[in-house]
Amino acid sequence: MPCLIALIVFGIMGIFSASHRALAKEAFDCIFRRVTFRPCNTGFQDKIKGKILSKIIARSTFWAKMVNKHYEILSWVFFILMVGSTAYVFYGGYNFYVYGSCNGLNESGFCAFDPKGENNKTTTVEGAACGITKDSEENLTLDGVNLEIFSTINSDSEDTVVFIGCYDCDYSRKVYPDIMKLIEKKKPNYILAHYPAKGDTMFLGYAGYAVRKIYGEEAFGKLNNYLFTADKEYILNKANLNAILASFNFDVKKINDYANSPETKQMVENEIVELNKTNLYGTPTIFINDKVFVGPKPYRVYNSAINRFIFF
């Protein structure tokens, strides 16, 4: 058993170190002899045991004695732990690839591949706090949400992507280019919704609604591409709104009139009411078919979610 553990451990360490490669070779020789019903004659087991015991004996004779006495049992324990932790590492790796977090979908526990938890950071809906939230995504749903009132493109697609973001939220802005890339590549039914989680962005929401109604979905899309990627300080300054609208050759007066109308304000309020029905707790929240992702995940995560078989 110690040979098997040694082979795995030294095999991995041997990738980086020649001295460990030699030990891995010895461990392999030991195992090979065992499986061919010959005694392990390399002295490898004694070598490893001796090295371990000599380190322990320097600290505690008692523990060295215990380890020597129960060496085989301890080897088994470590072997089981190693197999378990190896499986867990693979599981974590799978989760990280598919969900952007080692611990599973939207789980914010420590992940060695994402130690700072960047993939789980959100701007909370209540309090507009930025960072890692611990709410559960279990309650997030599109059931009962009237998506028809939101901007939609590719409505005939089998796949659906619902992006709920906020113009003032860094994590929404971070993920937006990846979502656009996904939409461009996969052409899903794409619903874009602005949720004012942070700061005063309602005026942008009204203006956006007006653009959508007057100039259509394509124009709305272009405006959002700008609002989610341009300098945040600039777009959040109300004084710059007219210049922004003018840069798209929109009729600024017409849009302002439409945006400031009670009907528009009511419709935008209605949109927020509908978005609240999703039970979202932070932005960005992205629904892709039957999965929901909270926080800015890497592009591959969204791509995997829309693929039939993860990679394709």
Add this chain to the structure above:
Amino acid sequence: MLNLDKIRVDFNILNKKDGVSPIYLDSACMSLKPNSVIEAMNDYYFNFPACDRSLHKLGSNVTKKVKEARELVAKFINAKSIDEIIFTRNTTEGINLLANSLDLVKGDIVLVSDKEHNSNLIPWLLLRDKIGIEVKIIPGNVDGTFNLDNFSKLISGVKLVSIVHTSNLDGVTNPAKEIIEIAHKNNALVCLDVAQSIPHRKIDVQDLDVDFLAFSGHKMLGPTGTGVFYGKQKLLEKLTPFLVGGDTVEFSTYDSYKMLEVPEKFEAGLQNYAGIIGLGEAVKYLNQFDFEDIKEHELKLNTYITEELKKIPQIKIIGPENPVYRSGIVNFYIESTDMHKFVIMLDEMANIEIRSGQHCVHSWFADKKIYNSARVSLYLYNTMEEAEAFITNLNKIIKIL
């Protein structure tokens, strides 16, 4: 009395600046090398790395230095002539040279002891299988000492007695003079394997009246890949060299050759000049000591270690209990225990280097049904502090087993 502080300065490895010098207790396998030996070898490679017998200045220098080394060795063992000194790679090669040059024929009897190193057993067993010689084993006493009675009973009709002088197994030194006397009375030749004795005691081939003798350089402070085969000149002249070719003939035609005289006819091919010069330097280094001082020093350390080992009930010492009979060797084992782990742990714990295994005396271990042993072998550079460190750490290991 040995001046240990002065001696240890001569060995670079014992004076490491980072303070991790080994406690080297494996000299029966390989001795450490004094700096002068290494410098002599470097001198060859740096300053005159040429062939022996080339007529240019570099070659002449090599010839001179090799001759000096041969003279030093001849004087060291009190050979009558430098022509009796044949340079080899090691003891094994020396014994093989004899085995394959003595023109043994089917039925010839070769007598060996019951604890020969493989180098003095396998060549004879091979000849037994190849040409049908008979190999007889002299049973020793229970404590590992030589049994002259058994020897006397077996000597009749023997062609060659090839026997270890000091055993690397237990350090016991066989009564060479008596053995040779009895053998000669029975018209048998005697070859002594002095690999383990020549580093620790004075060997006088004339006093012993030994016919052949082989030893290695690497156990007597010399370089690896060096050894000496000694033979009485009149006997060497009768031997048929088995390794021939370059440097062994005076001239040759397409269908004839004329061999050189001894020792050249046995030194085929280009020699290990750096090693030979280093071996000469090792002899020079050893010559500054009185061997009685070396023996006394080793006995002091061996006595301490033996007494301490005797306090550990599980440990069994191979050979006589009294260290007086065991030179600088303490070979011990614990029944049903693989002694390799002791060696590894001593090394890891305190840089103490001893050797475990069957020490190339597999035949003895197989006969006694002992798996392996751990051997401490001492030399002139070892100190009492080192012996104490060995015992302290060994006791720690014993406690956890």
